[in-house]
Amino acid sequence: MDSNDVQSDLKHVLYTKEEIQQRINELAQQIDADYAGRDILLVGVLKGAVMVMADLARALHSHITMDWMAVSSYGSGTQSSGVVRILKDLETDLMGKHVLIAEDIIDSGLTLSWLKANLLSRGPASVEICTLLRKPAAAKVEIDVKYVGYDIPNEFVVGYGLDFAEKYRNLDFIGTLAPHVYE
Ligand SMILES: O=P(O)(O)OC[C@H]1O[C@H](OP(=O)(O)OP(=O)(O)O)[C@H](O)[C@@H]1O
Numbered sequence: 001m002d003s004n005d006v007q008s009d010l011k012h013v014l015y016t017k018e019e020i021q022q023r024i025n026e027l028a029q030q031i032d033a034d035y036a037g038r039d040i041l042l043v044g045v046l047k048g049a050v051m052v053m054a055d056l057a058r059a060l061h062s063h064i065t066m067d068w069m070a071v072s073s074y075g076s077g078t079q080s081s082g083v084v085r086i087l088k089d090l091e092t093d094l095m096g097k098h099v100l101i102a103e104d105i106i107d108s109g110l111t112l113s114w115l116k117a118n119l120l121s122r123g124p125a126s127v128e129i130c131t132l133l134r135k136p137a138a139a140k141v142e143i144d145v146k147y148v149g150y151d152i153p154n155e156f157v158v159g160y161g162l163d164f165a166e167k168y169r170n171l172d173f174i175g176t177l178a179p180h181v182y183e
């Protein structure tokens with residue numbers, strides 16, 4: 001049965017809308033300072049990064065352009081398979097550009113590790129990563145991430161772009177799901 005009561009599906013709020021906005025503003029200030037005088041190509045990784053992209057882009061004062069990629073690294077479940085496929089590629093030539101990948105979450109690190117190497121092979125001036133969330137305890141590969149919003153415990157989270165079975169992306173906060181949703 002369909003239900004509209006999204007709140008009752010949640011167990012715990014990890015970060016409120018206000019906390020996320022504040023943290024994104026701080027990251028944007030740091031990025032503006034680091035990239036002073038240089039234009040940035042923000043690369044958003046669909047679909048999870050849509051909220052981060054929209055809010056980070058608006059918080060930045062630097063000149064930016066935006067492009068999007070869609071990759072698939074998860075099979076039917078919630079564990080990264082490590083096999084990454086490009087579902088939608090960039091439209092921008094990266095040659096000489098300062099690329100900043102915007103992501104919602106780094107879990108095993110397999111997606112971003114592959115993506116960073118892929119983008120570096122296209123001749124950019126630089127490639128850095130900005131992720132709102134990272135799970136250090138879930139890391140399967142070492143990956144250099146310059147901008148991290150929050151390091152979080154190894155729990156499945158939803159909201160602010162992050163889904164479970166394509167739902168919950170529209171929540172303006174980040175939380176964990178109640179067991180009845182996935183059990
Ligand atoms: O570090 P990893 O274990 O590789 O996981 C991180 C990836 O998983 C999520 O995307 P997902 O594949 O769920 O697709 P979506 O963004 O469309 O929800 C997230 O947006 C990252 O791209």
Ligand SMILES: Nc1nc2[nH]cnc2c(=O)[nH]1
Pocket residue numbers: 105106107155156157158159162163164
């Ligand atoms: N929704 C969601 N997607 C993910 N992809 C990798 N880790 C996660 C997570 O904790 N939540």
